[in-house]
Amino acid sequence: MSAELFIDWVSLASLVLLALALLLSLARIIIGPTLSDRVLALDLLTVVAMGFIGAIAVRTGLTLYLDIAIALALLGFLATVALARYILLRAQRGENA
Amino acid sequence: MNAAFLVVILALLWAGTTGSFSGLNLLFGGVIGGVAVLLLRQSLANSVHLRRARQALSLLGLFLYELMASAVRVALVVLRPDMNKVIQPAIVAVPLSAKSDVQITMLANLITLTPGTLSVDLSPDRSVLYVHALTMGDRDAMIADIKNGFEKKVLEVFE
Amino acid sequence: MLHSLALYVGGIVLLAGSLFVLMAAIGVLRLPDLYTRMHAASKAGAVGGGLILLAVAVLGQDAAIAVRAVIGIVFLLLTTPLSAHLLARASYLAGYKPGSETVADDIAINAEQNSANK
Numbered sequence: 001m002s003a004e005l006f007i008d009w010v011s012l013a014s015l016v017l018l019a020l021a022l023l024l025s026l027a028r029i030i031i032g033p034t035l036s037d038r039v040l041a042l043d044l045l046t047v048v049a050m051g052f053i054g055a056i057a058v059r060t061g062l063t064l065y066l067d068i069a070i071a072l073a074l075l076g077f078l079a080t081v082a083l084a085r086y087i088l089l090r091a092q093r094g095e096n097a
Numbered sequence: 098m099n100a101a102f103l104v105v106i107l108a109l110l111w112a113g114t115t116g117s118f119s120g121l122n123l124l125f126g127g128v129i130g131g132v133a134v135l136l137l138r139q140s141l142a143n144s145v146h147l148r149r150a151r152q153a154l155s156l157l158g159l160f161l162y163e164l165m166a167s168a169v170r171v172a173l174v175v176l177r178p179d180m181n182k183v184i185q186p187a188i189v190a191v192p193l194s195a196k197s198d199v200q201i202t203m204l205a206n207l208i209t210l211t212p213g214t215l216s217v218d219l220s221p222d223r224s225v226l227y228v229h230a231l232t233m234g235d236r237d238a239m240i241a242d243i244k245n246g247f248e249k250k251v252l253e254v255f256e
Numbered sequence: 257m258l259h260s261l262a263l264y265v266g267g268i269v270l271l272a273g274s275l276f277v278l279m280a281a282i283g284v285l286r287l288p289d290l291y292t293r294m295h296a297a298s299k300a301g302a303v304g305g306g307l308i309l310l311a312v313a314v315l316g317q318d319a320a321i322a323v324r325a326v327i328g329i330v331f332l333l334l335t336t337p338l339s340a341h342l343l344a345r346a347s348y349l350a351g352y353k354p355g356s357e358t359v360a361d362d363i364a365i366n367a368e369q370n371s372a373n374k
Contacts, residue, residue: 003259007266011270020278021274028281028285036290047336055270070331077336091349091351
């Protein structure tokens with residue numbers, strides 16, 4: 001098997017695995033049960049999306065996608081930080097009320 | 098041995114910054130690095146910075162190894178059909194010797210990415226780090242592991 | 257020869273990364289409580305994402321791309337534990353207690369001692 005064909009198959013297999021991961025974390029987002037669980041699953045979802053972008057970058061050879069993956073990682077991190085703060089604030093407000 | 102190592106690092110840095118890893122460029126970087134090391138031989142001989150850099154590298158190596166090991170372990174635990182019997186979650190208080198912000202931050206981050214542990218909270222007086230363990234075997238062994246492994250190295254690098 | 261070797265290595269790394277991400281997702285779905293799920297998401301997730309970026313670096317065969325991918329990996333390894341720690345802390349303070357499987361909870365013990373001392 002030539003190296004190019006190998007890459008073709010491997011990136012396809014990676015996309016399938018990542019799609020499974022996407023579905024599983026989506027299931028966790030739906031069943032919850034708490035807000036923290038959903039935030040955690042969303043955080044994982046960003047990593048999965050990063051993986052998708054990486055695999056597609058490999059498949060198409062367009063490494064420009066890499067910048068998008070890095071930006072997405074930043075976005076996911078900021079979102080998680082903001083949501084963690086929200087969880088904390090909501091709990092404090094709940095105690096005061 | 099030390100100087101050779103330094104030259105290799107410098108050559109790789111040169112190739113990285115000039116953006117080409119061709120053999121000729123690497124060789125050129127190596128030559129420049131060699132000259133630089135030769136010129137700075139005296140001040141490099143027992144420099145604090147060099148020792149610090151070596152300690153940082155050794156910390157990085159340990160970290161990368163532990164990271165891979167932890168990911169494999171979590172993956173293996175997750176795949177077991179009798180998962181709920183294997184895991185033994187616990188929150189353990191680990192006393193800290195690290196004092197400064199940088200040290201505590203580094204240590205907490207490293208703990209999170211190493212086998213079976215995740216830092217949850219720092220006590221208000223910053224003397225105790227609460228660590229969540231996925232599969233706790235022996236509490237004292239785990240605390241000793243953190244204190245002798247990562248904390249010692251972190252303290253060495255970030256004095 | 258060297259070129260196709262790099263392709264094979266990169267392909268295997270890519271596959272390993274995807275596998276780790278899948279493990280993380282399985283862990284997030286299967287593990288019993290929030291804190292144990294965090295182990296799966298932060299460790300396997302970070303390693304999986306890092307490996308995929310590493311694969312792009314190897315397969316890109318270009319120093320500029322490799323440097324960007326390495327920056328991405330460093331960034332991922334720095335932020336993932338941070339967000340996991342923040343989320344764990346916020347959840348604990350918000351009152352999400354660890355599941356019933358948990359053997360010990362030193363925070364609760366220390367909090368009780370502190371309130372007893374006051």
